[in-house]
Amino acid sequence: MSSGSQSIIDKVSAEHSVASIQHDGEFIILGGKKYYKNELQTAFGGTLTAERYAPYPKHQFANAAAMGLSSFAMTTFVLGLYYAGAMGIKIPNMVIGLTFFYGGIVQFLAGVWELAIGNVFAGTALASYGPFWFAFGSIYVESFGIQAAYKDEPEQMANAVGFFLVGWSIFTFLLVLCCLKSTVMFLGLFLTLDLTFILLAAGNFTGNPKIVKAGGIMAVISACCGWYNAFAGTATKQNSYFNANPIPLPVWGKI
Secondary structure (H helix, E strand, O other): OOHHHHHHHHHHHHHHOOOOEEEEOOEEEEOOEEEEHHHHHHHHHOOOOHHHHOOOOOOOOOOHHHHHHHHHHHHHHHHHHHHOOHHHOOOOHHHHHHHHHOOOHHHHHHHHHHHHOOOHHHHHHHHHHHHHHHHHHHOOOHHHOHHHHOOOOHHHHHHHHHHHHHHHHHHHHHHHHOOOOOEHHHHHHHHHHHHHHHHHHHHHHHOOHHHHHHHHHHHHHHHHHHHHHHHHOOOOOOOOOOOOOOOEOOOOOOO
């Protein structure tokens, strides 16, 4: 033990009438209480340079998944109403702004933040669906030239969009398999989204407007599930009188 620490202990015992001082390896017993030697050294020796012992600030990200789910829900809701034929709207351009600035940018950033905190599932899903909205929105932007490339072959255009949607339905199905131990509404989100992709792909392949309408309705349902999950990740006892109570899925067998 250093002479500096010993003198400190002697001073403390003199001022406060400590009954006994014992040494026990890395511990010091003062008046029947045990202390680590380094605690005493830090407490007294650190008074001149307090910044040495200030804790390093811990940076934490908030729940970015709630933000990503909100952007997904809004964009999917508006697009679903268009495909469902609500109010007789036939021109999809109103949703394009959402596909780029909300469903695209915000969802992608939310996915990157989720990856930064180690949430692989949320990061993979959100950082993938964000670019999906970019790719989908670009179909309706003239400067990309996608529709112009198929101007003389509308059937090829429909089939190409169908292939695009089939690929996303496969990806979404893989995410569905990763939700089987979550909650009813979380599984419902990805399950209805997968059905949306499948129905819209089938509608493009067959040209059947009823199938496309069914896909639009399913998209609206998926959007509502997304909003529910976003609310569940945002509402707390401190900011809301209402809270989303999760309904866990049943566990089948032992893993």
